[in-house]
Amino acid sequence: MRAYLLSLSLLTLVAFSLSTTLEPWFQSWAGSRTQTDNVIQVALGDSRRMFARHFYAKADAYFHKGYYPSVYDSKEGFDEKAITGNEKPHDDEKCEGDFLGKPHDWIDAFSRNFFPSRHVHVGECDAHDHKHDPDHDHAAEAGMEREILPWLRLSAEMDPQRIETYTVASFWLWTKLGKIDEAEQFLREGLRANPGDCEILFGLGSIYYEGWKDISRARNVLELSMVRWREQEGRKTEPNTLLLGQILNQLAKLEREQNNYPRAIEHYTLLKQVSPSKQSIQEWIDYLKTNQPPSKVPLVR
Amino acid sequence: MNPTTHTIETARLPELPAREERAGTLNNVLAIAGVVIKEMYRRKDFYVLFVLTALVTLLMGSVTFFNQDNIVRYLKELCLFLIWAASLVITITTAARQIPAEREQRTLFPLLAKPVTRNQLVLGKFLGCWLASGISLLLFYVFFGAVAGAKEHQWPIVNYFQAAVLHWFMLGIVCAMTLLGSVVLAAPSSTNTIVLVVTVGILLIGRHLNKVALKLEEPVQSIVYGLYFVLPHLEIFDVRDLIVHNWSAIRWDIWAAGLAYAVTYSAIFLSLACLAFRRKAIN
Known part of the structure; x- marks a missing residue:
């Protein structure tokens, strides 16, 4: 019993001695996460940038109403800059033609009826809807750019150094939603993070x-x-x-x-x-x- | 008149008319299915998952972004994701424990002596699990519709109906697959894990397997492409993106073809389950 208590005391002493050496080193270490008050940064470290990229891509997917290339698709010809407002006009006749290409087989062709497979931007009505649904509600699409905002907000939370997030969000807030005050506040937030x-x-x-x-x-x-x-x-x-x-x-x-x-x-x-x-x-x-x-x-x- | 022949004919049990036999089969299947449904609402799984889904959705719904209170698509996506996850867990866990539980509790022998045939037992279990998952799905989609409608002020009932029915038929395939797994595999835990991994795997990469195959060398290319044609494409029934982004309803003939595709695969897995169960020693 005595040997047990002695070894326990010895181990406690060793741990305490080590902590006096390691603690000052850890506080001054560049990789220490305790230097920030941001909970996300402490919890995720640099991996938060990966999540930020994912959320930005999610906003882009929302901008294309779910029509977005996966990791298995080629992004060739897909207009990724459209979300920034620098959009190229797309051809409705070729709207199924960019990253999806022609169906490889009957399963591929059949499954395209069950997910967004036409290139269209949020806030725009699909040419297909005009043709096939005369009662299609065009007014319902107005102001739908707001739907990309939660993902941009999350992206900014994850990686405050990602400039594009602030400029894109403020662009849509200001130009399409008339939220000038919110757009300015968000840009100021970005400016505080990136002086x-x-x-x-x-x-x-x-x-x-x-x-x-x-x-x-x-x-x-x-x-x-x-x-x-x-x-x-x-x-x-x-x-x-x-x-x-x-x-x-x-x-x-x-x-x-x-x-x-x-x-x-x-x-x-x-x-x-x-x-x-x-x-x-x-x-x-x-x-x-x-x-x-x-x-x-x-x-x- | 040959007396021997006469004796043999009278010694046979009187055969039931085909219509009565079918009615008897249906009664047995429905009785077993009824027990499964009762079991589902006595267990806590569904209630826990439903409350969790509702809590997370309502909590996320209370968040406001840039003073825009009518942003709804992220909420629809989250809610549908939770519904899909919950429905898969409910269906797989319910179906996986049915036959092993009957064996463990020794209720399988009196059940098969009713007389209930093995095929009727498998069919009854399938129907019960499928209907139980359908009932839970109905409640989930009613909740989803209420949340989306309250925020969006739109009620695309047709789209929701199409999505819910496709989802339910997809669960039919999963249910049949799980029953087959529960007959073939040793324990419900392994059935749960394997079926969940396979289902999630198909949902994630099923659509892209052909593209992956085309980038591979022969003979792996042919094997993977073959797998692509053989696997049930569960991802076809995942129309969440159409619902989230308010796309138009699916054409009814294509929707019906999707259901037929699900029925075919359910029937294949169910037949395999019946076959495996008939050959299995139950003692």
Whole structure:
């Protein structure tokens, strides 16, 4: 009994001694999860990014009304950028043609009647419904973009560093659902998690400009986003020129509407360097210089 | 007149007319099925799963995203997922314990001496399990319809009816498969595990098995593709995505063909179960 108590005391002593050494090391260890107050980060660690990707994909699947490639399907030809608002128009006649392809066998052909097998976006009515159901309720589809929001919220909770989540959610909140306040709050949340991110700043600037019509604040935020773009993207070998084009276009439009033509021409000149539609931008520059109407507006959003 | 022949003819038991025999069979099958249904509502499995499904759904339904209180599709998806999981658990566990329990409790011998044939016993057990799962499914779908309707203010009854019936017929295949497993395999626990793994496996990759096969080398390609044609495609009956995303109802002829597909596979598994049970020593 005595030997038993002695060995127990010895083990307790060893454990205590080890803890005095290990505890300070663990607190300063970079991999320690105790450094954050976020329960999800503590529980899931870096695997939360995987869940964030999954939830983002889920939002994309909801955007396509369940028509979405699985891990077994080829994503070739499938418009994954549609959820970001940069959508390509799709051909209704070929709507069954992208990742599913032609049926391999009769089971494949038969089973396509039991899951979404036509390419359609949320908020849009399916051409098939128009043809086969004259009583189809078109109004019911309006505002259905809201259905993607829970998954984007979850994705942001899982990985606050995923910029796309904030910009996509705020885009739909603001443009389709008229929730400007919520869109701004969500972008601000993203900005707190990713200080000075140029893409979030651009989203915020656009909301101030087109949503709240707060021109001076919009100008400041958009100009800040351009500065941040130069800091973050300028050094990269393949910078995101589409984003720069969008910032410059928004700034040029803002200055043009405020009759601040020299600044607008300045932005259009910079935009011309990165935009594929140089001709139409030059026409805008000429118009602002000569007051002659341009043939068409610049294609960069 | 040959006296020997006459004696033999009179010594036979009088045969029942075919119609009475069929009625007797039906009565036996229905009586056994009735016992199975009574057993289901005496057990707590269904109530626990139903309350759990309702609690999780209502809890998730109370969450608001971006001050939009009419977001409903995520809730429909979650609720349908829980319904599918619960219905599979109820059906498999109910069907897997039927015949082994009769053997363990020694009630199988008096049952077969009624006279109830072995085929009638298997058919009765199948019908009972299938109807029991149908009753539970009805309650689940009524709850789902109420939750979705309250949030969405739409009542696509036809779509819900199609989905529920397809789901129920799918459970028929699972039920027959489980009964076959319970006759062939040693214990209900192994039947539960194996049938659950097979069912979930088919639901997850059944649709893609042909694509997987095409990427493989021969002869594995032919084997996997063959498996694709032989396996019951339970995923066909999973129309949750159509319900969640408010797609139009399935064409009735295609829907009916789906049911016929389920009946065929149920009949195959049930015949195999009857055959295996007839050859099995029950003592």
